[in-house]
Amino acid sequence: MKPARQRRSARTRQKIKEALIGLLDEHNYFDLTIGDICRRAKVATGGFYFHYEKKVDLIDEVLREHSGRFWVALDAFLEYRDPYSAVYHTSSALVRAFHESPGLVRCFNQLAMIDRAYVQLWETAAGRWAAKLAQMLARSLPGTSPADLESIAYGMLSFFDQLLFGLYVEKHPGLVEAGGAFDEVVENLAVLWYRALTGQSPAPERLAYASRGGAI
Amino acid sequence: MRDAAVKKGAQTRRRIKDAFAGLLDRKSFASITVTDICRSAEMTVGGFYFHFKSQEVLLDEVMAEYAEALWKRIDHAARETGSARQARAVCEALLKGYELSPGVARAYHQLTRTRADYTQAWRAASEPRIAGLAALMRGDRPEIAPRKARFLAYALTTMIVSQLDLAFSPRERARAAPLPPRGEVLQRLVLLWTRMVAVERRRA
Numbered sequence: 580m581k582p583a584r585q586r587r588s589a590r591t592r593q594k595i596k597e598a599l600i601g602l603l604d605e606h607n608y609f610d611l612t613i614g615d616i617c618r619r620a621k622v623a624t625g626g627f628y629f630h631y632e633k634k635v636d637l638i639d640e641v642l643r644e645h646s647g648r649f650w651v652a653l654d655a656f657l658e659y660r661d662p663y664s665a666v667y668h669t670s671s672a673l674v675r676a677f678h679e680s681p682g683l684v685r686c687f688n689q690l691a692m693i694d695r696a697y698v699q700l701w702e703t704a705a706g707r708w709a710a711k712l713a714q715m716l717a718r719s720l721p722g723t724s725p726a727d728l729e730s731i732a733y734g735m736l737s738f739f740d741q742l743l744f745g746l747y748v749e750k751h752p753g754l755v756e757a758g759g760a761f762d763e764v765v766e767n768l769a770v771l772w773y774r775a776l777t778g779q780s781p782a783p784e785r786l787a788y789a790s791r792g793g794a795i
Numbered sequence: 796m797r798d799a800a801v802k803k804g805a806q807t808r809r810r811i812k813d814a815f816a817g818l819l820d821r822k823s824f825a826s827i828t829v830t831d832i833c834r835s836a837e838m839t840v841g842g843f844y845f846h847f848k849s850q851e852v853l854l855d856e857v858m859a860e861y862a863e864a865l866w867k868r869i870d871h872a873a874r875e876t877g878s879a880r881q882a883r884a885v886c887e888a889l890l891k892g893y894e895l896s897p898g899v900a901r902a903y904h905q906l907t908r909t910r911a912d913y914t915q916a917w918r919a920a921s922e923p924r925i926a927g928l929a930a931l932m933r934g935d936r937p938e939i940a941p942r943k944a945r946f947l948a949y950a951l952t953t954m955i956v957s958q959l960d961l962a963f964s965p966r967e968r969a970r971a972a973p974l975p976p977r978g979e980v981l982q983r984l985v986l987l988w989t990r991m992v993a994v995e996r997r998r999a
Contacts, residue, residue, distance in 0.1 A: 730983075734974070738954045742949070754949050757943075759942065767950075
């Protein structure tokens with residue numbers, strides 16, 4: 580293909596993917612048709628079928644790309660030598676993922692219930708991340724065992740997944756009210772994570788909400 | 796004569812429910828069929844439908860029994876004095892459900908997240924208990940704001956359920972994830988609870 584055609588082709592793919600992600604915030608994945616996606620993307624159905632054979636091929640690509648980008652970003656935060664910083668930025672990325680694309684997260688969960696491949700995708704990536712976090716923390720926290728840290732880190736990730744699902748996807752009223760603003764949720768989770776891993780609270784001066792009504 | 800028939804009916808219902816619970820340990824409830832249940836309970840399909848109008852009705856009854864027992868255990872745990880004892884008692888109350896019947900416990904908690912009627916029931920039942928837990932948090936840490944205490948209460952309960960879901964998930968899943976052995980699950984729950992609540996680390 581000539582370069583201009585390649586660029587147009589890539590743009591079309593991008594438009595289709597963005598259309599699906601946008602639609603997922605308003606509709607259930609299973610209710611969406613290829614026609615809906617094409618209308619939203621302003622792409623002809625023929626254009627869709629040039630790139631994707633079925634709806635499921637499209638969502639698979641979207642989920643794998645998102646997932647890949649998410650875990651790569653999380654890996655980058657492990658470069659922070661300071662444990663609280665690493666945990667804080669990880670918490671921020673996690674909360675943002677749920678807050679910005681609840682529809683995509685809901686879709687991932689629904690598909691994970693019927694296709695084990697998505698569960699495995701998450702478990703493998705999460706396991707790898709937990710191991711790396713544990714190695715990083717064990718260096719800064721003498722006397723801790725990486726195996727314990729890994730187990731706690733993985734467990735906490737699972738737990739936050741469920742809590743954030745309740746907060747941003749199901750929008751459980753009591754939880755939404757108690758959670759507060761985005762930044763507050765990020766800090767709450769970061770503090771809880773840090774405590775779970777180290778057995779200590781982060782120094783108060785590192786917390787934005789400690790002064791206004793106390794930390795969690 | 797009639798009493799004996801009623802008694803036998805109750806026994807059969809129990810047998811069906813136990814068979815269903817056993818199947819839930821190995822399969823997801825979506826994949827269980829009436830034939831599976833009948834084979835496990837050693838009865839005919841006709842016999843099944845005499846006792847339960849549908850598989851849905853059976854599921855709802857088994858889940859209702861689980862939920863009732865769970866809330867009873869949790870309310871009993873809430874009567875413990877001292878936060879350390881309460882923490883352990885609440886963790887044990889949830890753990891017991893998973894130990895007795897992991898399939899039923901997993902299915903129940905999954906249903907509370909996926910089916911609207913179960914979500915509503917769970918929220919209605921858990922709200923007062925969450926409020927009680929938040930009050931407990933404030934008792935130990937007077938400086939914590941009420942809203943923060945509520946978030947902490949939600950966090951603690953979600954943490955326990957998610958840890959138990961992981962610890963009691965089917966073997967192939969457990970292999971992929973690093974977890975403490977089952978005997979140490981309670982220890983791990985209490986450790987995480989204690990750390991998250993940070994009572995000892997309270998600044999003067």
